[in-house]
Amino acid sequence: MVFELVVVDVLNRFLGYYVVNLDTSQLSLGIWKGDVALKNLEVKENALSQLDVPFKVKVGHIGNLKLRIPWKNLYTQPFEAVLEDIYLLIVPSSRIxxxxxxxxxxxxxxxxxxxxxxxxxxxxxxxxxxxxxxxxDTFTEKLVTQIIKNLQVKISNIHIRYEDDITNREKPLSFGISLQNLSMQTTDQYWVPYLQDETEKLVRKLIRLDNLFAYWNVQSQMFYLNDYDKSLDNLKNGVVNEYIVPKGYDFVFQCYGAS
Known part of the structure; x- marks a missing residue:
């Protein structure tokens, strides 16, 4: 099927650009089978190069990436994308x-x-x-539209942090965002999740955020001075959940629970 080739090509190029040592043959095989599961992916140091910014990724980690593609039932089952444990530590390029x-x-x-x-x-x-x-109005276009209609996305445990001890050496700063969960589902007019058929034109997406926080720390601890594993642990411990709010963060935005 043409659409299968398109999915394989897009994911190979996208992940191949951002992920270190990606096994594209295994990725392609998983896509054809309809079930992709990749673990402990490392984000490339130069992943931000296309943005033309003077920053690099000191620590980049994706714990799990899962795709469920129901090739035999694309019109009756959802296309599911799951991302877990996304951690990025960004620093000025000169610090690499x-x-x-x-x-x-x-x-x-x-x-x-x-x-x-x-x-x-x-x-x-x-x-x-x-x-x-x-x-x-080709068959492939109709198929893509149908998949977008019923696409389900689930993302959990995100912490993106920038550190700078160059601009003001007396007061090193860090800022970032932390999010425990994000989900997106297609719903009916009453916001109840369900699958749309190809005849429906209006698409409704329900997006849910759990425990979203943004912070700005002055005279901050610099995670990047540690080794990779220790820096990654610090990022993991910075994710806020319903039970724990980590210490040492000056929050500028807080959203507890679901929204």
Whole structure:
């Protein structure tokens, strides 16, 4: 099926760009089977390079990534995406120790991405010409629309933190966000979760957030000075839940419970 090829291609390119040493063959196999489960993924140091910002990822971790794709029942079952334990520690680029081999590898990857982008642009031009001669309401387009209608997303345990002890060495700062749970489901007009069929045009999505916090710490502890595992533990311990609010954080926004 064309759509299966599209899903494989998109996920391979997206995850391949952001994740260290991704086994694309295993990922593709899982997608074709309809059940992808990846654990303990490390986010690349240069994952922010496309944003053209002077920051790098000191610690980047995704504990679990799960995709459930009901290829045989795409019109009657939801496409589910689950992400668990997402932790990012971002620092100024100058705080990352220069590694010539890593830098060379990253430059090569960047060149390969640029070449790929150029080829994709050329292909898009060709595809656009072909699409002018085809009907716009194709089977694949209908299928994509149906999947988006019934897409279910669940994300848990997120902590994204930025640290800076360069701008003001006397008062190192850190700021970030912490979120325990985020979920998104399709609902009916009464906000009760259910599956829409292809005839329905209006899509309603119910988004739920549990324990969302934002903080800004001055004269802050610098996690990045620790090794990778210790820094990761500190990020994990910074997630607020219904039972524990971690100490040492000056919160500027707090949302307890569900919203």
């Amino acid at each position: 120790k220069y590694d010539p081999l890593k830098e060379e590898k990253q430059l090569l990857e960047a060149k390969q991405q640029e070449l790929k982008r150029i080829e994709e642009t050329k292909q898009k031009v060709v595809d656009q010409e072909q699409q002018r001669e085809e009907k716009q």
